[in-house]
Amino acid sequence: MIEIERVSKRFQETEALKEVSLSVRRGSIYGLVGSNGAGKTTLLKILAGIYKPDSGALTIDSQPVFENFPIKARTVFIPDAPYHFPNFTIRDMAHFHARLYPRWNQARFEKLGEVFNMETKRRIRTLSKGMQRQVSFWLNLSSAPDVLILDEPLDGLDPVMRKKVKNLIIQDVAERKMTVIISSHNLRDLEDICDYIGILHQGEMLLQRDLDDLKSDVHKIQIAFSGDSPPALLQDLQVLYQEKRGSVLILIARGPFKEIISRMESYHPAILDILPLTLEEIFIYEMGDRGYEIKNVLY
């Protein structure tokens, strides 16, 4: 659905993106993670057809986006600080969207009104930041996009609204096979909705993972033996991290779950615990494995 191949972009002196590639399957949600200045916004704006890349190819449905009316008609972009015309009410802005997006769905707009629960005759600029952002969701989801590009969208939304918006997105993904690319500087925001995660650091794509694979692939193990641990224990095992606390050995290892368990059990440990890993932890160890300190990349 979305293919980005070796896209680079410079802003005068600074190189914002260096040969970034990624691909997003139709109907999936791709989370783009990175600290401030990592290049997330630039990448999303290129994807939305706002910026023109200096080099590289970028397609949605195998078509270039820049200046491509049919593609842009079914792609929407919600920036971190949405712009609304001065003095425009929600209804005015809806009219504007209705005129410009051929797939505008008035019935859906009205139905979504129940979720967002705001009067359409209110001037958008008089609303709070969080509410303005809700208006953006409301308007953009009403034009039934195939591709939804979200730049740090959940900042400033209260937890209830955050949940509602997430549900709306997931619903569209499930029902209409909408494709979503969403950025955040916070992994925890994306954990529960993304299928894929890509980490952008200083304009470069550090790593991309399918979350299902990732979660079933990396494990945190606490293991203790009554005597010394067997020397062959860690042989042929891909260990991302290990730490010894007293007699307890804590391991972060990669590999098929069953294989690791049976292997561990074969050494008859006194204690063997497999603990769940948060997405954040996974990345901490994954990136540590590649020589990056996660706090340099994400915080």
Add this chain to the structure above:
Amino acid sequence: MKLKTSFINRGILLNDLKRFSWIGAGYLLALLAIVPLKIFMLYSRTQDLRTNDTTAYLRIFQFDYYSPIQILVLIVVPVLTGLLLFRYLQDSRAADMAHALPVRREALYNTHVVTGIIFLFVPLILTALVSWALVSGLGIEDVKGINILTWLANCLLFNLLFFICSVAVGMVTGMTTMQGVLSYILLFLPSGLSVLLLHNLNQYVYGFAYDYYLSSKIEYLSPLTRLTDISRNPFQPGEMAVYLGISILLYFVGRSLYLRRHTETAGSAITFQVLRPVFKYSVTFCFMLLLGSYFNAVQDSRAWTYFGYLIGSLLAYFLIEILLNKSLHVFQGRQFRNYGIYALAMVVLLGLLHFDWTGYEKRLPGISEIKSIYMDSSFYPLTYQPASDPAAQAVDYMYTPVKAIYTDQENIARIHALHRQIIANGPDHKKPSLSQRRNTERICLAYELAGGKRMYRQYDIYIPDYTGSLKPIYESREYKEMHNQIFRVNPAEVDFIDIIGYESDKHLRLVDPVLIAQAIEHLKTDIYADTYEEIVNINSKPPWASINLQLTNIQTRSYSQEWKKTYTNFEQWLKDTGKYEQVRLLPGTDITCAFIDRVSVRDDKDLHGPYAKARRLDLTELEERPGILKITDPEQLEWCLRQYYRNDEQAAYEIFFVRNNGDVISGFLGEAGAPAFIQEHFAG
């Protein structure tokens, strides 16, 4: 997807109309107040006010200093419209939003341009319609349909150009303020830069015909200045075509720049990398010329001019660097090096100018190829053009000046010789003294050469150095005929002649056509006999009287001529007709006595002058002044009256004439030629 390839986008158009229709509405209101309301206001005044001035209505449709608000509105609104409609480009959030929409950039550009034109054109057309309805409804016959149509056409054309210019400039910059400033600079640049270049060339090129180029329609180059002159000299079809052509060109330039412009450049001073050095060095150059000209004009010295260049270029260079980099950290090696290269280039350029590598300064046409030479103290008569619009002409009270074009072979040879002498003498770089400046005059030359070529030069010459060359020219009949209006007066057209005595209450009016004709004839004879010294009148010898010839034709014009004390022919004629005593000051009857003294303290003369001194003088104080000479003898008084002058520069004596009413007339007398009664008195 029906809008895919449209020229404009309907959604954007409707949105623009909704968001910005206040521009059009405001513009309409302003225009209605400026034109139809003014017509009605004029109509509502008293009847006689209207009949007195048939052009009053027409003047409402003029673009000159009678309608400053109209001009202001016409200049401000189109540029402002351009700024507002393209404001989104200069704000990154708005630009992102606009360019994320499913609308092609070309359609965005076209739509905003179309909206702007609607907002500007519709109010103008409506105003013209309302004015037309008002004029025909009230039965105002002074204003014809063509006047309103001309007004409309001019407004539309200028609005279009100003608007499109502001739009095109907006593509080059990412800041709304810069867009506004640069738009006006661009609109003014053709004239402004020309003036700056001319002014600076004038400093370095000896004989450069600065005044000629300055007056030769330089204001036509810039639309802003052209607008203020358009009522005097209406648009020619060629000019209209040029304005339309430039507007269309600017539209395409703007469109092409929009397509190439990166959205992320919103907020930066110059949006195209390649234009940054162009912008930087152009501004530096212009500012250098501007400050150089300023210091030159105020201080009148070469050193100050160079100082102006340095300060102007340095200031502009680093201000632009700060603006472009949005940082104060521009005082670094690289910037100083680049400025150094620029400064070096300017030094080389100045050197080339000093070197006169085109031979401009030494060029003198061969006498055989000269068809005629214009010579005067300014180029104004040569370049003067009367207003071609009748309504403007009516308020234009200026006389048509006479072009002093010499065709007499002898005079051509004399002027040629003078020019040769001026070139040979070369420029005088020393700062002239006060008396030198007083005796310096501007000589403007315009050669018409065989083959239709023309050559223009201008010099400021110190007259005493050129007396020998100037004398025969000034004394020629050709010179006198060109410089005295009286030679062009048809005596039959003269209604009356007023002869008004100088510094006296005496005056005389001639109404008899026979006398008028005779008076004119005698004056002509006297003028032909005028010598160079009398024409130049270096000592400011006052005349007996001034003579005003009032013409009968509808333009109610009058010509003025002096009755100089050397005009003996005219004097004799006055005596013969018995009018002599009615006009001139006579010793005995008008002047009771006079006091003569050596010129006293000379140091405060510039501060107060003879007039001030005379007023302060008390007659009794004068009488009691030790060593003063009092004369009452009519013959002695007559001699003094004929000889006294105003310029105290070479004066030896002060003279105070006492009029019969007690007033004092003061003046000076020279040492040379002083008669015995004065010399004897002051000898001891």
